[in-house]
Amino acid sequence: xxxxxxxxxxxxxxxxxxxxxxxxxxxxxxxxxxxxxxxxxxxxxxxxxxxxxxxxxxxxxxxxxxxxxxxxxxxxxxxxxxxxxxxxxxxxxxxxxxxxxxxxxxxxxxxxxxxxxxxxxxxxxxxxxxxxxxxxxxxxxxxxxxxxxxxxxxxxxxx
Amino acid sequence: xxxxxxxxxxxxxxxxxxxxxxxxxxxxxxxxxxxxxxxxxxxxxxxxxxxxxxxxxxxxxxxxxxxxxxxxxxxxxxxxxxxxxxxxxxxxxxxxxxxxxxxxxxxxxxxxxxxxxxxxxxxxxxxxxxxxxxxxxxxxxxxxxxxxxxxxxxxxxxxxxxxxxxxxxxxxxxxxxxxxxxxxxxxxxxxxxxxxxxxxxxxxxxxxxxxxxxxxxxxxxxxxxxxxxxxxxxxxxxxxxxxxxxxxxxxxxxxxxxxxxxxxxxxxxxxxxxxxxxxxxxxxxxxxxxxxxxxxxxxxxxxxxxxxxxxxxxxxxxxxxxxxxxxxxxxxxxxxxxxxxxxxxxxxxxxxxxxxxxxxxxxxxxxxxxxxxxxxxxxxxxxxxxxxxxxxxxxxxxxxxxxxxxxxxxxxxxxxxxxxxxxxxxxxxxxxxxxxxxxxxxxxxxxxxxxxxxxxxx
Numbered sequence: 204x205x206x207x208x209x210x211x212x213x214x215x216x217x218x219x220x221x222x223x224x225x226x227x228x229x230x231x232x233x234x235x236x237x238x239x240x241x242x243x244x245x246x247x248x249x250x251x252x253x254x255x256x257x258x259x260x261x262x263x264x265x266x267x268x269x270x271x272x273x274x275x276x277x278x279x280x281x282x283x284x285x286x287x288x289x290x291x292x293x294x295x296x297x298x299x300x301x302x303x304x305x306x307x308x309x310x311x312x313x314x315x316x317x318x319x320x321x322x323x324x325x326x327x328x329x330x331x332x333x334x335x336x337x338x339x340x341x342x343x344x345x346x347x348x349x350x351x352x353x354x355x356x357x358x359x360x361x362x
Numbered sequence: 363x364x365x366x367x368x369x370x371x372x373x374x375x376x377x378x379x380x381x382x383x384x385x386x387x388x389x390x391x392x393x394x395x396x397x398x399x400x401x402x403x404x405x406x407x408x409x410x411x412x413x414x415x416x417x418x419x420x421x422x423x424x425x426x427x428x429x430x431x432x433x434x435x436x437x438x439x440x441x442x443x444x445x446x447x448x449x450x451x452x453x454x455x456x457x458x459x460x461x462x463x464x465x466x467x468x469x470x471x472x473x474x475x476x477x478x479x480x481x482x483x484x485x486x487x488x489x490x491x492x493x494x495x496x497x498x499x500x501x502x503x504x505x506x507x508x509x510x511x512x513x514x515x516x517x518x519x520x521x522x523x524x525x526x527x528x529x530x531x532x533x534x535x536x537x538x539x540x541x542x543x544x545x546x547x548x549x550x551x552x553x554x555x556x557x558x559x560x561x562x563x564x565x566x567x568x569x570x571x572x573x574x575x576x577x578x579x580x581x582x583x584x585x586x587x588x589x590x591x592x593x594x595x596x597x598x599x600x601x602x603x604x605x606x607x608x609x610x611x612x613x614x615x616x617x618x619x620x621x622x623x624x625x626x627x628x629x630x631x632x633x634x635x636x637x638x639x640x641x642x643x644x645x646x647x648x649x650x651x652x653x654x655x656x657x658x659x660x661x662x663x664x665x666x667x668x669x670x671x672x673x674x675x676x677x678x679x680x681x682x683x684x685x686x687x688x689x690x691x692x693x694x695x696x697x698x699x700x701x702x703x704x705x706x707x708x709x710x711x712x713x714x715x716x717x718x719x720x721x722x723x724x725x726x727x728x729x730x731x732x733x734x735x736x737x738x739x740x741x742x743x744x745x746x747x748x749x750x751x752x753x754x755x756x757x758x759x760x761x762x763x764x765x766x767x768x769x770x771x772x773x774x775x776x777x778x779x780x781x782x783x784x785x786x787x788x789x790x791x792x793x794x795x796x797x798x799x800x801x802x803x804x805x806x807x808x809x810x811x812x813x814x815x816x817x818x819x820x
């Protein structure tokens with residue numbers, strides 16, 4: 204099996220945007236190695252190795268209920284770059300993954316897990332539905348990365 | 363947060379854009395064009411542009427940029443001063459150091475803390491790292507695609523793979539500096555009021571030197587490359603505002619000066635530069651009292667501090683054909699690269715002379731007081747004021763980010779620029795307006811930002 208690398212993106216102080224980081228924190232509590240990234244996506248390119256299976260967890264804005272868990276491979280990740288090109292300060296995750304692909308810098312396998320959020324205000328609390336989704340994603344990733352450590356995580360997610 | 367699923371959002375944006383000409387129908391005679399760059403619901407950190415034209419005349423320009431720092435001000439109240447650098451670093455994922463530096467300098471001033479000269483050097487070094495990564499990100503990932511007619515950096519990379527790869531390598535060296543001094547790469551946590559939680563050994567920093575030598579050469583080449591781009595022919599008679607230090611190109615220290623004669627201490631900033639609400643935006647806009655809009659950022663620093671640049675950076679500026687001052691905002695892309703050259707050189711200088719301080723952090727004795735600081739974030743001056751107590755808690759915080767200071771200037775650039783390019787097609791005109799806003803490297807959201815550009819013609 205390829206080495207699994209788990210990376211969470213987002214901002215702890217912006218309500219539901221914390222989702223990806225909270226997954227990382229939860230995994231660490233289970234003893235599973237996971238990496239925290241912020242919101243400058245270009246740094247991710249040196250965060251993974253070509254032969255790794257990478258799981259990237261981020262909050263998502265979508266027309267779906269908060270807490271919905273979305274999954275994308277690089278091929279089916281909505282690019283929407285034309286709409287986002289005005290984003291002048293920082294680079295969008297989908298755009299970054301497209302760039303990594305164009306430069307041949309994608310890992311062997313990449314799965315983007317989006318947790319649909321609702322409130323992204325600075326200082327806002329993370330919503331209950333998002334918290335629950337964080338538990339489910341953390342449990343799933345724990346069992347993928349280290350099946351032997353997953354028992355606690357699964358029990359916690361089911362609690 | 364960066365992932366967005368937007369099919370329904372696009373539909374709502376079109377609907378909004380479609381409403382704009384309805385009001386324009388009341389205008390008789392001349393053809394009305396509406397450029398609406400609408401923003402999406404539910405998400406913090408949005409930006410929007412709205413431009414209404416009648417014939418070649420601009421009727422209305424509104425730039426709306428949401429400012430996260432507003433919310434963080436309230437969030438900081440009641441927090442212990444030692445928590446402030448970590449909280450302020452999270453306001454912006456791209457320029458966390460600027461936010462940290464303005465906050466620690468303001469609190470150190472309030473508490474009368476003297477920092478060790480070696481700590482001061484390290485802070486200069488970490489600021490170099492942030493300028494390198496932030497400038498290179500903006501220049502090559504976000505701004506350069508405009509000059510190539512590419513929609514984004516992916517299209518640019520398809521045509522100029524080596525250029526983008528080289529830029530990413532250069533940016534990475536900025537990241538390395540921030541990583542070593544910050545302890546944690548994305549939101550550095552080891553900057554503290556009084557110094558650092560730990561300081562590096564000279565050997566750790568010397569490891570950066572080889573990469574920085576490469577970075578300096580790369581920055582010079584890339585600066586010269588940006589000078590070959592095609593620049594729209596536009597200039598404005600800006601009031602430039604920047605820090606000025608007697609001996610150094612400014613990062614964290616100096617007086618606030620302007621090209622129209624301002625020369626004040628950070629504590630007087632709010633007497634001269636006032637924020638006010640504008641009806642069309644959640645964000646506050648800042649103006650110079652009695653004078654109006656002003657311009658902060660690389661062009662302002664370059665205009666007011668050119669003589670403090672290193673001889674090499676000055677030479678690169680000359681080789682790039684930059685006048686002093688440079689009043690064409692589209693050439694800010696070249697000035698950013700000249701500043702990147704300077705930052706690489708300055709980082710090498712600091713590493714060469716660094717000796718660790720006796721103690722990584724000075725003692726802090728809380729008292730009831732107020733402190734102010736202005737530092738030069740990559741995109742312009744960043745003002746912080748803190749009222750703090752003897753209990754170590756923040757009683758009040760005020761943050762004026764560079765983007766709120768540049769916002770009225772962005773609107774004026776559009777107002778001045780559009781009549782000269784009104785004959786462009788709708789698509790080209792919209793593109794040029796976006797590029798003009800991008801000249802300011804606006805901190806539209808600092809993390810989450812979504813914008814939908816549409817042009818409606820009647």
